[in-house]
Amino acid sequence: MRLKYVLNEVLVGLWRNVTMTVAMIITMSVSLTMLGASVLLYLQVDQMKSYYYGNIEVSIFLRSDVTEAQRQAIDQAISSNPLVAERTYETREEALKRFQELWKDSPEFVKSVGPNSLPESFRVKLKNPEEYKTFADQIQGLQGIQDVIDQRTLLEKVFNIFNAIQVGALVVAGVMALAALLLVGNTIQVAAYSKRREVAVMKLVGASNWFIQAPFVLEAVVAGLIGAILGFIALFVSKVVLFDNKLQALTNILTPIDNGNVWLMLPLLAGVGAVVSAVTAWVTLRFYLKV
């Protein structure tokens, strides 16, 4: 009977103030969508990092006037370096072939590049890509080297963009969360005011504090959960629309988003939504319903 009473009070409470409830749910769901997007992006960047950094190469381009002795000295230095996992050598002809293959859709551009304009190079995979700096310092000084280029620095620019998007999503999530918290607090105050007579009688006859507070807290939790489910649906739909359809071209760069990760957002968002609402409601009641 007590459970039935509490649940009934929750439903009545949500309905009594339905515009406020809707506002609360919308802000909550937008905030949680942003939070979910941010977490997904974080997981994604992490996954992409381990994928790309595993395949990363350091390119050592040789000067066009490099001598045979210099080339051998460089080869020797690379092969004996303990940081190196494997090395390949690319001649000018191979470089040109690869270039032509890569740009085969723009024959004009290919024609403008002569066989001697591309440098020969060593391609090196490091055992630990993080140690690029040490490796570069050791190799840079050798005669005949034009440039040492780490793909990592290029990738990092891409990842920086992802990080910025992720931080942006977190900031939006935070601002919306603040709005949601204020709305929860306000809704609870209105609910407590409209039930002030009941609350006064309950206190008078000695109803326990949890029994007085439970309907209010649950009201906020239910709204939080609905917000979380809507947020999850928004997240799932945008994943399908954006990545599986509209931005499919990007999937060459992006590693595919794991559906398991997306599903993981449901308990996460529901948990965050419920706990945050409950705590806010409870704190509001501490101020509003002194015993």
Added chain:
Amino acid sequence: MIQLENVTKTYPKASRPSLDDVSVGIEKGEFVFFIGPSGSGKSTIIKLLLHEVSPTRGKVMVNAKDVTTLRSWKVPHFRRSIGCVFQDFRLLPNRTAYENVAFALEVIGKTKAVARRVVPEVLELVGLGGKEHRYPHELSGGEQQRVAVARAFVNRPLILLADEPTGNLDPDTSIEIMRLLDRINRTGTTVVMVTHDSNIVNQMRRRVIEIESGRIVRDQARGVYG
């Protein structure tokens, strides 16, 4: 049953204490009037006994428990041993007489079955048999106060506190409410009533404690308003 020991209560920002070094003892089964002019501090006693406020100094014992040191989470349970009636009835307007009384039972965890057994009985006791399903606005002032008394008494408290229960009622209705409180007192319930209704005090001839400016100026076994 109730023991105030050197109780002083000064509200924040008040220039003088509402109760000033008050000591008084009330035995089980007594019927006591606290009388005195407005602002004399008599209502503060009710608030102290309900643990709505804490004394600035001194000790408040109710039912052999020190209320002063009661932890806040134990207050609800403590209040279940005390019934309370007010001048303004404090009924829920959207509930019938029966529902108002049953509500008090249900929110402290009693089942509907218990309510169905106990509520008609207590409504009968206060003289509202047949009016269980009326809403407060369909009842007279005296009848509303009877509902409030039923609600206060339904849990068979050891103590019934009444804060000017006849303040809103005409003299005849007041007498009827007093008869009801007297009947409840005869079941062994200690009744503490705050009032400035001289007519009633003079008719009842019960213990009278007079308070003036926060101090007890008279404590008389079968007193009159004076």
